[in-house]
Amino acid sequence: MIVNAETVQEYKDGYIVFVPCANKEIVDVRNITVELPDRRKISNAQRRKAYVLLGYISAWWGYMPLENTKEITKLMFRGSPYQITDKDFSLSDCTVTEARLYITYLIDFCILHGIDTGEPLYKLCEDIPRYVWACLMKKCCAVCGRKAELHHIDAVGIGRNRKEIPQIGMQVLPLCRKHHNEIHNIGKFTFMKKYLLQSIALTEEIGQKYRLTRKNMEVTK
Structure with a gap:
């Protein structure tokens, strides 16, 4: 579960944050991971990974033009639990965190639909534990x-x-x-x-x- 937290107070060595949770019954509060968004710009390596994955998805969709595939998957990504903001983003200047989450979404999409990528997807991963989880759930x-x-x-x-x-x-x-x-x-x-x-x-x-x-x-x- 990914939710947006609110910074309540800042200290010299860290922050106190409020994490909203509408469904407390399914959450294990003993194991909460907080990710601080990386505001640096997307790296060239991340951009290459994203376009490689988009190319595989384009081919799977009947060789749809790459730009169309990118826009469709970005819309799907924005409506998924992966997205951390409601704003649109660009692969030319988005943040490192946004790029990582988008790449993770594309990899999960490929695994879910059994898309033939011709290469091991772990090489394109930005989030290995999430990738392993997706493979476990798909039994691949x-x-x-x-x-x-x-x-x-x-x-x-x-x-x-x-x-x-x-x-x-x-x-x-x-x-x-x-x-x-x-x-x-x-x-x-x-x-x-x-x-x-x-x-x-x-x-x-x-x-x-x-x-x-x-x-x-x-x-x-």
Whole structure:
């Protein structure tokens, strides 16, 4: 959930902010991440990433003109939870934060619709944890995009019944059989460094997607 907070008071070393929340029941107040927008201008690398992704989406839409694809996706982006302001933006002078969120939206769009990009999307990512989450929810490999299975970064342990082990909170990745074998062969640290990936904690939402057992859905201690 992304919401706009209001600065209540400024201190020498930071800020006190008010975060509005209409639906408190679904929010875990013990784990709140505050992102301070980066007001620097979009980087050349970010701009290239955005246009590469727009090119893939244009081709998927029947080779729609790139400018049309850009304007349509910008409108869709503005109506999504990714957008942090109601103002329009331009890829020529938007902020680093706006560019990162827009690129993340385009990557999620490609994953959701199974768009053939011809290259691993992790290389274009601005938000790796969000990318891994999207891959988990779509059940596609975070490295190559093929059909994925749930890989536990936290070892389950030899001789233990996987179906009987609480897994909520365990670190996971979505990997195809090939890359699942590779991470076992070269080790998780080497694998993560090689593919610039980051595991995320397994949540109930992810667990339901992979049809984990009731016992699996208990919180790990």
